[in-house]
Amino acid sequence: MKTIFVSGTAGSGKSLLSSKLHEYYTKNGAFAAVLNLDPGVENLAYTCDVDVRDYVDYVSIMQQYDLGPNGAMVMANDLIASKIDEIQNDVNKVNPDYLIVDTPGQIELFAYRSSGRFIIENLTSEEKTSIFLFDGVLINTPVNFVSIALLATSIRLRLNLPTINVLTKSDLIGDKLKDILQWSTNLKTLENAIAKDTDGDTYALTTNILRGLNLGGFAQGLIPISNITGDGFVNLEGALSRILNLGEEVED
Template identity: 70%
Template structure:
C-alpha cells in the first residue's frame, strides 16, 4: 500500500483532486481507495472508502464540550491521532495499491498541531508522499506566489515525507501559467515581478528571503493540473510514480 497525502490551503481543490487521482488510477488498472481525514467537511465529490466522520462528530464535540466551531475542529484534529489504529486496520483490510488521503481543509490544524505529523509518521505503508496544492487563483501575483512557496516549504518540513508541488485551477488562469512556471526556475524573473508589486522595504525583505532559501530549488517542479479538464494528470501521475514506484507505470 502506497499513500498519497493531499494537502493545501482551504479551497485549493484537495477533495476534487483526490477524486481525480482516484479516477485516474482506477481507469489505468490500479486499485485505489480514498481516506477522508477532514472531520468538518459536509459534502465530498467522492464516496470515501474510509471516513474519519464515522468516528469523530463535530456537532457532538461542540455540544459535549461547549465549544464553538473552531474549538471543535481543533479538538477533532487532535482526536485523529487517537483513531490511527482503527484507520490503519480499515486500510489494511481494504489493502489498496494506492490510498489517497484527503487531509483537513484547515491545513494549520493538520500540519502544525502534533496529530498530523504523528499520523503521517506512524501510519504503516510501503511508500508515502504528499501533494501540496498551490491554489492557482491565489498565486497569480508574485507576492502571493512567494507566500505560498514558503508555506509549501514549511508544510514539507512538518510532514517529513517527499512532496510534489501542484498548481491547481489552471483552467481559470490560462494566461498566467507560463509566467508562474518561469518564477519557479528563474529567480531574477520573480524578483522583477516582485519589484512591480512591492515598495522598497517589502521588496528587500522578500528578495532576501528568496535568496537565502533558494526559491529555484524549493519551488521547482510545479505541476499544472486542472480538475475540470483533467489536463496535467499524466504529468502528475508520472511524478507520483517516480516517488512511489521507482518510475514504474501503474498500468497492469
Template identity: 50%
Template sequence: MHTIFVTGTAGSGKTLLTSRLLEWYHNNDVSPISINLDPGVSSLPYDPDIDVREFIDFYSIMDDYKLGPNGSLVLANDLISTKIDEIQTQVQELNPDYIIIDTPGQIELFAFRSSGPYFVSNFYSDSKVTLFTIDGTLAISPISFVSLMFLSQSVRLRLNIPQINVLTKRDKIIEQLAEILNWSNSITSLQDSLNLEKDSEQSLLGKDIIKTLYKSGNMLSPIAVSNLTMNGMINLTAALSRILTQGEEEQKHE
C-alpha cells in the same frame, strides 16, 4: 501500498483533486482507496472508502465540550491521531495499491499541530508523498506566489516526507501560467516581478525568502493541473510514480 497525502490551503482544490486522482487510477487499472481525514466537512465529491467522521463526531464534540466551531475543529483534528489503529485496520482489509488521503480543509490544523505529523509518520505504508495544492488564482501575484511557496516548504518540513507542489485551477490562469511556472525555475524572473511591486518592504522580504528557498534547493517547481479538464494529470501521476514506485506504474502504462 503507497500513500498520497493531499494538503493545501482552504479552497485550493484538495478534495476535488482527491476525487480526480481516484478516477484516474480506477481508469488505469490501479486499485486506489480514499480516506477523508476532515471531521468537519459537510459534503464530498467522492464516496470515501474510510471516513474519519465515522470515528469522530464534530457536532457531538461541540455539545459535549461546550466549544464553538473553531475550538471543536481543533479538538476533532487532534483526535484523529487516536484513531490511526482503527483506520489502519480498515486499510489492511481493503488492501489497495494506492491510498489517497484528503486532509482537513484548515491546513494549520493538520500540518502545524503535533497530531498531523504524528499521523503521517506512524501511518504504515510502503512509501509516502505529500501533494501541496497551490490555488492558481492566488499565485498570479508574485508576492502571493512567494508566500505560497514558503508555506509549501513549511508543510514539507513539518511532515518530513517527499513532496510535490500542484498548481490547481490551471484552466483559469492559462494566460499567466507560463510566467508563474517560470518564477519557480528562474530566480531572476521572480525578482524582476517582485521589483514591480508597489510595497517596497514586501518586495525586499519576498526576495529574501526566495533567495533562501533557491539556495537551499527547496524551490519545488509546481505541476499545473486542472481538476475540471484533467489537463496535467499525466504529468502529476508520472511524478507520483517516480517517487512512490520508482516509475513502475509509469512504465506499465506507457
C-alpha cells in the same frame, strides 16, 4: 500499499484532486482508495473508503464541550490521532494499491499540530509522499506566489515527506499560467516581477524570503493541472511514480 497525502490551502482543490486521482488510478488498472481526514466536511467529491467522521463527531464535540467551530475542529483532529489503530484496521481491510489521503481544509490543523505528524508516522505504508496544492487563482501576483511557496516549504518541513508541488486551476488563470510557471523555475524572472510590483520593506522582505527558499532547493517548478479538464494528470502520475514506484508508470 503506497500512500499519497493531499495538502494545501483551503479551497485549493484538495478533495476534488483526491477524487480525480482515484478516478485516474482506477481507469489505469490500479486499486485506489480514499481516506478522508477532515471531520468537519459536509460534502465530498468522492465516496470515502475510510472516513474519520465514522470515528469522530465534530458537531457532538462542539455541543458536549461548549466549543466554537475552531476549538471543536482542534479537538476533533487530536481525537482522530487516538483512533489511528482503528483507522489502520479499516485501511487494511480495503488494502488498496494506492491510498489517497484527503487532509483537513484548515491546513494548520493537520500540518502544525503533533496529531497530524503522528498520523503520518503511524499509518503503515510501503512508501509515502505528499502533494502540495498551489491555488492558481491565489498566486496571481509574485508576492502571493512567494508567500505560498514559503507555506509549502514549511509544510514540507513539518510533514517530513517527499513532496510534489502542483498548480491547480490551470484552466482558470489564462495567460497568467505562463508567468507563474516562469516564476517557479527562474529566480531572476521572479525577482524582476517582485521589483515591478513592490518597493521598500515589502520588496526587501519578499526577495530575502525568496532567496532562502531557492537555497533550500524550492525552485523545482510546478506541475500545472486542471481538475476539470484533466490536463496535467499524466505528468502528475509520472512524478508520483518516480517517488512511489521507482519510476514505473501505472499501466494503461
